[in-house]
Structure formats: structure tokens, C-alpha cells
Amino acid sequence: xxxxxxxxxxxxxxxxxxxxxxxxxxxxxxxxxxxxxxxxxxxxxxxxxxxxxxxxxxxxxxxxxxxxxxxxxxxxxxxxxxxxxxxxxxxxxxxxxxxxxxxxxxxxxxxxxxxxxxxxxxxxxxxxxxxxxxxxxxxxxxxxxxxxxxxxxxxxxxxxxxxxxxxxxxxxxxxxxx
Amino acid sequence: xxxxxxxxxxxxxxxxxxxxxxxxxxxxxxxxxxxxxxxxxxxxxxxxxxxxxxxxxxxxxxxxxxxxxxxxxxxxxxxxxxxxxxxxxxxxxxxxxxxxxxxxxxxxxxxxxxxxxxxxxxxxxxxxxxxxxxxxxxxxxxxxxxxxxxxxxxxxxxxxxxxxxxxx
Numbered sequence: 001x002x003x004x005x006x007x008x009x010x011x012x013x014x015x016x017x018x019x020x021x022x023x024x025x026x027x028x029x030x031x032x033x034x035x036x037x038x039x040x041x042x043x044x045x046x047x048x049x050x051x052x053x054x055x056x057x058x059x060x061x062x063x064x065x066x067x068x069x070x071x072x073x074x075x076x077x078x079x080x081x082x083x084x085x086x087x088x089x090x091x092x093x094x095x096x097x098x099x100x101x102x103x104x105x106x107x108x109x110x111x112x113x114x115x116x117x118x119x120x121x122x123x124x125x126x127x128x129x130x131x132x133x134x135x136x137x138x139x140x141x142x143x144x145x146x147x148x149x150x151x152x153x154x155x156x157x158x159x160x161x162x163x164x165x166x167x168x169x170x171x172x173x174x175x176x177x178x
Numbered sequence: 179x180x181x182x183x184x185x186x187x188x189x190x191x192x193x194x195x196x197x198x199x200x201x202x203x204x205x206x207x208x209x210x211x212x213x214x215x216x217x218x219x220x221x222x223x224x225x226x227x228x229x230x231x232x233x234x235x236x237x238x239x240x241x242x243x244x245x246x247x248x249x250x251x252x253x254x255x256x257x258x259x260x261x262x263x264x265x266x267x268x269x270x271x272x273x274x275x276x277x278x279x280x281x282x283x284x285x286x287x288x289x290x291x292x293x294x295x296x297x298x299x300x301x302x303x304x305x306x307x308x309x310x311x312x313x314x315x316x317x318x319x320x321x322x323x324x325x326x327x328x329x330x331x332x333x334x335x336x337x338x339x340x341x342x343x344x345x346x
Contacts, residue, residue, distance in 0.1 A: 028240060031237060031280070031281065032281060032283075033281070034278060034279065034280070034281040035279075099250060099254075124254070125250070128254075129254060129255070129279060130279060131279070132237075132279040132280050132281070133251075134237040134238040134251045134280075135238050135250070135251060
């Protein structure tokens with residue numbers, strides 16, 4: 001037992017080394033959202049098509065809120081996944097056109113296809129600030145009661161969808177049978 | 179009075195390169211500072227704006243404050259800080275606004291909460307552990323009894339041999 005104490009520094013060193021090693025692979029760009037389990041912030045804005053839209057217009061079911069812009073290259077990367085989701089139709093995708101110009105946004109949708117039920121036109125990024133957005137693309141998972149349940153920063157590709165969103169959605173469906 | 183042209187060629191080149199470097203540095207640091215285009219009613223409001231923009235971190239650029247960042251979100255947050263100051267909100271209310279949206283990350287000096295307690299007191303804990311270890315090592319070193327360092331007869335003989343016959 002007395003001999004064991006000579007190993008304490010080695011054990012302490014290994015513990016610290018493993019912790020720091022793991023730290024190297026954390027993504028410092030992924031900030032925890034303070035809005036998880038909080039209701040969607042109140043908003044009354046226009047869509048990029050010029051129609052008025054507010055909280056009451058949000059879907060009454062689990063949906064995605066995707067922050068995008070025509071200037072945003074990673075948005076093109078995740079675009080096929082969003083298109084697939086909108087074609088399947090189980091989970092509606094609402095867009096937030098973040099700090100963009102509506103004419104450029106409409107052009108972008110026409111060229112690439114439109115996966116969004118509608119896109120809220122947030123030219124000044126006001127709604128973005130209320131959501132804690134700091135750059136497109138970001139995707140929020142919102143439940144049927146309009147409460148934010150999950151947030152993903154950066155590209156939402158098929159791998160992210162399978163690993164992060166599918167389990168989160170399954171969990172939501174389990175707690176509120178629809 | 180020596181002018182640039184009195185210098186020999188290598189010196190002249192060194193002088194010119196050094197001047198260019200200095201000028202570049204000046205221009206770069208000039209362009210890094212964001213120009214305030216906001217208008218305030220009082221000097222006090224302007225000072226509060228400067229202070230808040232210096233103490234709030236840009237969420238996008240990670241290691242720059244709102245003042246030093248050219249990022250789009252930093253620009254928007256500066257505009258929000260200006261709006262809230264002009265609407266008469268206190269610094270605490272503005273900080274709370276930022277905290278509700280961006281969390282602890284937005285502060286360079288995070289709030290003391292259950293989640294940040296390790297951040298605040300972690301170094302102190304390690305300092306205490308280190309101090310304790312250092313103290314116990316030094317105490318053990320001074321507590322070694324004299325009897326333990328006495329030499330037995332064969333060691334005494336060897337010592338005498340090394341020191342030579344004149345010593346005793």
C-alpha cells in the first residue's frame with residue numbers, strides 16, 4: 001500500500017494528459033446554446049416573399065428552423081439534406097434568411113431548389129440575435145409546442161442528421177405521442 | 179547631418195525595409211480598430227458603449243471583443259449595444275440581454291455560477307494541492323533524523339581512506 005503512493009504522480013499525469021488530449025478534439029466553435037428548452041423568441045416579420053409571419057404561423061409539429069443565406073457556401077453543402085427532408089415531408093423546414101438580400105435569396109432558391117415551407121426575412125439579423133445565432137448555417141429543432149430542443153451549428157449533412165437529429169427527434173416523439 | 183543618401187547601399191536597404199515594416203504595422207493596426215459611427219447624446223453614454231464593446235466577446239471570432247472584430251455578428255451586437263444604451267438600459271440589463279442569447283461565452287469575465295465555479299476556483303485548488311505537496315516534501319526532508327545519516331564502521335574506514343591520513 002505504501003508503495004502505491006509513488007504511482008500517484010504517474011496516475012495524476014495520465015489523467016491530465018488524457019483530459020487535455022480529448023480537449024484537442026473538441027470543437028471550440030460549437031458554443032452551447034442557452035436557448036435549449038426555451039420557447040421560440042417572439043417575432044413578427046415578413047417572409048422573403050413579402051408575406052407577414054409571426055410565432056402563430058409556425059408549424060404545430062416538430063420542425064426544423066434553418067438559418068441560411070445566399071452568400072453562405074456551407075448552406076449549399078447541406079442543401080441536398082434539407083431538400084430530401086422537405087420531399088419526404090415528415091419534418092417541415094422553416095428558413096431564416098439571415099443577413100441577406102431578398103432578391104438574392106429568391107434567386108438562390110430558384111437556382112438550387114426551395115426546401116423551406118417559407119423563409120423569414122431577417123435582413124438585419126435581429127431575430128438571429130434573439131436566437132443566439134452567430135453565423136449561417138445553423139439549425140434548430142423545435143417541438144410541437146414551439147420550444148427549442150436542439151441546436152446544430154455548421155453544416156447539417158446526412159451524417160449529422162443520422163447521428164444527432166434522428167435520436168433527438170425519436171426522443172421528442174417518445175415523450176409526446178403524436 | 180546625414181541624409182539617407184549618405185549611407186552606404188546595404189545600410190540604405192536595411193533602412194528602407196525597416197521603414198516599410200513600420201509603416202505596414204501602423205496601417206494594419208489602424209485598420210484593425212473599428213471606427214465608431216454611432217452617435218451619442220452624452221460622453222458618459224459613449225464611454226459605456228466603449229466599455230461594453232471591450233468587455234463583450236464576439237461569439238463568431240472567438241478571441242476578439244466586439245470592438246476589435248470585423249465579423250458580421252460583432253457589427254450587429256455593437257448596433258444592439260448602442261440601441262440599448264440610447265433606450266436608457268443599464269449596463270446590467272444589457273449584459274443580461276447578451277447572456278440570455280449567447281450564454282457565458284459572451285463575457286470575457288464570466289459570471290460566478292455553478293457552471294463556472296471550476297473556471298474561477300480551479301487554479302486556486304491546484305495551487306493549494308501544489309503548496310500542500312511542496313510543504314510535505316520540505317517537512318519530510320528536514321525531519322530526517324541524524325542517526326540515519328551516521329556512517330557505519332566500514333563506511334567510516336572508506337571515508338578516512340578518501341580524505342587521506344592527515345584527516346581524522
